[in-house]
Amino acid sequence: MDAVPALRSRYDREIGRLAIPALGALVAEPLFLATDTALVGHLGATPLAALGLAGTVLQTAVGLLIFLAYATTPAVARRLGAGDEKGALQAGIDGIWLALGVGLALAVVGSLAADAVVGWFGADAAVATAASGYLRVAVWGLPPMLVVIAATGLFRGLQDTRTPLVIAVAGFGANALLNAALIYGAGWGLIGSAVGTALAQLGMAIACVVIAAQHARRVGLGLRPGRGGVLASASAGGWLFLRTLSLRVALVGTVVAATAHGTTALAATQVLFTLFSTVALALDALAIAGQAMIGHALGSSDEARARAILRRLIELSVAGGLALGILLAAVSPVIGRVFTNDPGVLAAIPGGVLALALGLPIGGAVFALDGILIGAGDGRYLALAGVLNLIVVVPLLVAVTVLPLDAVGAVVGVQLAFQVGYMLARLATLGWRIRRGAWVRLGHA
Secondary structure, three states, X not given: OOOOOOOOOOOHHHHHHHHHHHHHHHHHHHHHHHHHHHHHHOOOHHHHHHHHHHHHHHHHHHHHOOHHHHOHHHHHHHHHHOOOHHHHHHHHHHHHHHHHHHHHHHHHHHHHHHHHHHHOOOOOHHHHHHHHHHHHHHHHHHHHHHHHHHHHHHHHHOOOOHHHHHHHHHHHHHHHHHHHHHHHHOOOOHHHHHHHHHHHHHHHHHHHHHHHHHHHHHOOOOOOOOHHHHHHHHHHOHHHHHHHHHHHHHHHHHHHHHHOOOHHHHHHHHHHHHHHHHHHHHHHHHHHHHHHHHHHHHHOXXXXXXXXXXXXXXXXXXXXXXXXXXXXHHHOOOHHHHOOOOHHHHHHHHHHHHHHHHHHXXXXXXXXXXXXXXXXXXXXXXXXXXXXXXXXXXXXXXXXXXXXXOHHHHHHHHHHHHHHHHHHHHXXXXXXXXXXXXXXXXXXX
């Protein structure tokens, strides 16, 4: 397969129309974390490690609830493909209300339980104290962030990935300015990062709700939630919640494994997973296009179109992963200096970056297959496959945890376990489902 396939599919234009704006939005979203990491990293290793712990907790909460977008996108796209635009919009609005309720509950619980949650990681006292303080403030950004996620699912289902891009870019710019002003200008340090990010997330949520309301008015639909619709959104996302739970268990396991080897290994792992979010998840742009296009094709009962989209997305995703892996490997000796000036952390980063680069082509295929099955509404299989994947990765991470490794060896071991071992397991389980064809279900439901 060529590194960059020729434009030979009649679906390339549609894939590009959806994937290119989605790529911008997906890169902008983890840049929130990248900006925080870069700004906080220059405060020292302890604040950077604290951000790693608190950020893992927040990303776990948001990641577990990504079904608010992933369940909404195919539901909206299927209804749109079947010609029911009003029903498509109602599904999206119900998802937004569900997101707001869940987010408020999480904020209250998170602010009260911050010390206990951070304590699970076993970090030293200074890191744990700083992480708890950050988390108590940052959890209040969860309600608006979840509203943004649900609204993004609505927009994607409507075959619109440009609106999420505009909102994400504006939010990233606001986040960078607020964090710089509050961390250094106001002298708030790590807490300034939490406040700045939460304020940026609130502004994004307001923009999403205003645009969703404009769509609703266009078809004569109100913004009041339908009780049955909210419950249906929660039910439809249940399997995707379990699927995402397995992903988050694997990610949290990497943090636990790194923490066992000290602050330096934990800080370097935080940098590496910031890179992973920024680079590897950019491949998810093709998966986002797949969710919307596959849902629409199946809703309009066009199986041939769905299968052609599948083949092309896999080709493009593997090629993209290979290209990004080569780029990361080339910059591995110097990329750490963007995030920190701590000598120990800098020494631990290059080997981990090479392990990350090795896994990116596998990750590209995995993201594409995952997006296709989400778009098909195959959440039950994704949840069950997630359990099988954990059976592979958990023993690998346990081995990294207990082996007598230095910081460099621990960082490389964590990345190999996750980026190679775990991704190969996901590739096997998702590929098996695609080959069997049980994911193809045509029509409105």
